[in-house]
Amino acid sequence: xxxxxxxxxxxxxxxxxxxxxxxxxxxxxxxxxxxxxxxxxxxxxxxxxxxxxxxxxxxxxxxxxxxxxxxxxxxxxxxxxxxxxxxxxxxxxxxxxxxxxxxxxxxxxxxxxxxxxxxxxxxxxxxxxxxxxxxxxxxxxxxxxxxxxxxxxxxxxxxxxxxxxxxxxxxxxxxxxxxxxxxxxxxxxxxxxxxxxxxxxxxxxxxxxxxxxxxxxxxxxxxxxxxxxxxxxxxxxxxxxxxxxxxxxxxxxxxxxxxxxxxxxxxxxxxxxxxxxxxxxxxxxxxxxxxxxxxxxxxxxxxxx
Amino acid sequence: xxxxxxxxxxxxxxxxxxxxxxxxxxxxxxxxxxxxxxxxxxxxxxxxxxxxxxxxxxxxxxxxxxxxxxxxxxxxxxxxxxxxxxxxxxxxxxxxxxxxxxxxxxxxxxxxxxxxxxxxxxxxxxxxxxxxxxxxxxxxxxxxxxxxxxxxxxxxxxxxxxxxxxxxxxxxxxxxxxxxxxxxxxxxxxxxxxxxxxxxxxxxxxxxxxxxxxxxxxxxxxxxxxxxxxxxxxxxxxxxxxxxxxxxxxxxxxxxxxxxxxxxxxxxxxxxxxxxxxxxxxxxxxxxxxxxxxxxxxxxxxxxxxxxxxxxxxxxxxxxxxxxxxxxxxxxxxxxxxxxxxxxxxxxxxxxx
Numbered sequence: 113x114x115x116x117x118x119x120x121x122x123x124x125x126x127x128x129x130x131x132x133x134x135x136x137x138x139x140x141x142x143x144x145x146x147x148x149x150x151x152x153x154x155x156x157x158x159x160x161x162x163x164x165x166x167x168x169x170x171x172x173x174x175x176x177x178x179x180x181x182x183x184x185x186x187x188x189x190x191x192x193x194x195x196x197x198x199x200x201x202x203x204x205x206x207x208x209x210x211x212x213x214x215x216x217x218x219x220x221x222x223x224x225x226x227x228x229x230x231x232x233x234x235x236x237x238x239x240x241x242x243x244x245x246x247x248x249x250x251x252x253x254x255x256x257x258x259x260x261x262x263x264x265x266x267x268x269x270x271x272x273x274x275x276x277x278x279x280x281x282x283x284x285x286x287x288x289x290x291x292x293x294x295x296x297x298x299x300x301x302x303x304x305x306x307x308x309x310x311x312x313x314x315x316x317x318x319x320x321x322x323x324x325x326x327x328x329x330x331x332x333x334x335x336x337x338x339x340x341x342x343x344x345x346x347x348x349x350x351x352x353x354x355x356x357x358x359x360x361x362x363x364x365x366x367x368x369x370x371x372x373x374x375x376x377x378x379x380x381x382x383x384x385x386x387x388x389x390x391x392x393x394x395x396x397x398x399x400x401x402x403x404x405x406x407x408x409x410x411x412x413x414x415x416x417x
Numbered sequence: 418x419x420x421x422x423x424x425x426x427x428x429x430x431x432x433x434x435x436x437x438x439x440x441x442x443x444x445x446x447x448x449x450x451x452x453x454x455x456x457x458x459x460x461x462x463x464x465x466x467x468x469x470x471x472x473x474x475x476x477x478x479x480x481x482x483x484x485x486x487x488x489x490x491x492x493x494x495x496x497x498x499x500x501x502x503x504x505x506x507x508x509x510x511x512x513x514x515x516x517x518x519x520x521x522x523x524x525x526x527x528x529x530x531x532x533x534x535x536x537x538x539x540x541x542x543x544x545x546x547x548x549x550x551x552x553x554x555x556x557x558x559x560x561x562x563x564x565x566x567x568x569x570x571x572x573x574x575x576x577x578x579x580x581x582x583x584x585x586x587x588x589x590x591x592x593x594x595x596x597x598x599x600x601x602x603x604x605x606x607x608x609x610x611x612x613x614x615x616x617x618x619x620x621x622x623x624x625x626x627x628x629x630x631x632x633x634x635x636x637x638x639x640x641x642x643x644x645x646x647x648x649x650x651x652x653x654x655x656x657x658x659x660x661x662x663x664x665x666x667x668x669x670x671x672x673x674x675x676x677x678x679x680x681x682x683x684x685x686x687x688x689x690x691x692x693x694x695x696x697x698x699x700x701x702x703x704x705x706x707x708x709x710x711x712x713x714x715x716x717x718x719x720x721x722x723x724x725x726x727x728x729x730x731x732x733x734x735x736x737x738x739x740x741x742x743x744x745x746x747x748x749x750x751x752x753x754x755x756x757x758x759x760x761x762x763x764x765x766x767x768x769x770x
Contacts, residue, residue: 132544135522135544135661135662135663136542136543136544136662137522137542137543137544138542138543149586149587149590149591150586150587150589150590150602151586151589151590151593151600151601151602152602153576153601153602153603153604160594161590161591161594226610229610229614230613230617233613233614233617233618233619234617234618238618239576239618239621240564253617253618253619254576254619272574273573273574274564274572274573274574274575274576274621275574275575275576275601275621277574284619285603362581362604362605362606363605363606363607363610364605364610365578365603365604365605365610365611365614367604371581371604371606374515374581374582374606375581375582375586375604377515377582378514378515378581378582378583379538379586379587380538380542381518381538381539381542381543383518383519
């Protein structure tokens with residue numbers, strides 16, 4: 113069966129390349145070494161237009177990982193809190209948590225991202241007149257500017273003629289994407305956590321309470337360790353979803369790997385190569401995340417004696 | 418490897434539902450190349466499929482009833498009138514910047530009339546042909562009037578909103594490096610998001626082709642007077658229709674319809690007087706263009722009235738320009754470089770002879 117699949121894929125690849133050659137469409141990976149010719153709005157490593165497409169893709173991958181990791185961290189914390197809140201005996205807390213989950217799960221993510229981005233960009237101060245928070249932070253439509261180490265000393269953000277200059281900036285694109293992804297995925301994670309906690313037999317809670325543990329101790333020492341078994345696999349799913357959903361960054365102007373691959377695609381015309389590169393990046397990231405979560409899964413599993 | 422037939426058979430049963438879609442996938446993937454068949458397909462379908470933009474005011478935009486109008490749209494209708502005899506035998510396919518070349522390469526559209534710039538990469542490596550330039554444009558900047566910026570060289574350190582998938586990013590970077598401006602691009606996939614970001618103040622400037630800037634300002638700005646299009650044009654953007662390689666006849670027809678409409682303006686043929694001129698004119702150029710004396714259409718694989726039909730459907734080049742992007746329209750672009758060569762512009766069509 114696998115042989116048949118491999119043969120099919122090989123045949124499709126040959127057919128595609130032959131058709132492309134027949135129509136005069138050039139293919140190949142040689143463009144990776146060429147100068148990119150475009151700037152990237154925000155890059156964790158130094159990048160300018162004279163460097164190669166390969167380096168541009170690397171910047172894109174780093175940007176994607178940056179927002180995915182940040183998103184996973186906040187989504188887990190928020191989702192865990194909301195899931196537990198929904199199980200609370202306080203009716204107001206549990207209703208509010210329920211409302212949060214229903215609201216954020218059911219609105220499409222793209223709509224949420226656009227909403228946060230447009231709100232941020234509408235209500236932040238004009239870049240020409242940034243708001244000074246404390247002595248080193250400047251807030252404007254260009255983002256939150258903080259001091260950043262630069263060649264030995266510190267680069268401090270200063271108001272410039274158009275925008276804040278110097279320092280490092282958390283752009284509204286990054287913040288909107290991070291916030292939107294976190295809020296959206298937290299709603300799903302809340303349900304996963306709630307399901308996990310409910311899966312622990314009631315007898316455990318009752319027994320723990322009867323030996324005098326407080327509610328918080330019951331949760332921390334008895335329920336959650338057992339719930340973790342049920343939570344970890346769907347949680348891995350949600351992390352993968354969050355990583356893949358970060359590709360919506362291109363709609364709000366954040367230069368993630370999809371956005372940069374799109375630019376490269378348009379400049380070189382190598383559609384097949386660029387799209388397959390995007391697919392490979394997401395496949396590798398997902399497989400890595402799944403492997404990590406699988407290791408976590410094994411640690412959380414019940415050890416049969 | 419031991420071959421246990423009874424062991425395999427149950428597994429085959431579960432695999433059987435997969436065979437039908439697999440076979441379908443195989444069948445669809447085996448389509449032959451469309452070399453040389455575009456014109457035949459158009460005639461057989463009795464319709465020209467034209468790729469246009471998703472909504473650029475003045476070039477190709479749909480109104481609330483779904484009727485398409487614009488500069489590129491009129492050229493699409495001219496192609497249909499020349500080949501099929503009826504300017505309405507067109508299907509419009511809106512395409513984003515990312516999709517446009519793949520749609521043309523794959524055969525989804527017959528011609529791309531979508532304010533697309535001619536470049537070497539597009540002509541040489543995509544399996545496409547650039548036909549004739551019908552609009553000389555350049556990339557420019559738009560800034561809010563309140564920033565009091567008078568020249569693009571003053572934009573040091575500014576954030577610039579733009580749409581991905583075009584020649585814009587590279588031009589912006591070239592300009593930024595040449596003049597040491599350290600411009601920061603904020604790149605959006607959809608033009609609507611880019612517009613929203615610029616008009617809410619996220620970026621200090623917006624960049625795209627100057628014709629696009631005028632279109633966006635007229636359609637999206639709350640008060641068009643609050644936005645200024647800076648005088649510098651930082652690149653050459655010659656716009657025109659593109660076709661697939663492999664059908665030289667269709668390539669020639671598209672190219673010569675564009676040239677023919679420019680020649681018609683030069684010869685003074687308009688939508689209103691075309692019939693009259695065909696009947697009465699003694700000017701040999703007019704007679705040749707309208708098919709009265711020589712049959713130029715036959716050489717293209719069409720009939721002698723090809724250009725007459727095109728002019729009657731959409732007018733000559735000047736009329737198309739004035740109707741869609743001229744000074745009486747909200748887009749309000751002066752002819753400038755798009756005037757005829759003998760009137761100070763760059764439009765110089767080879768003679769229809």
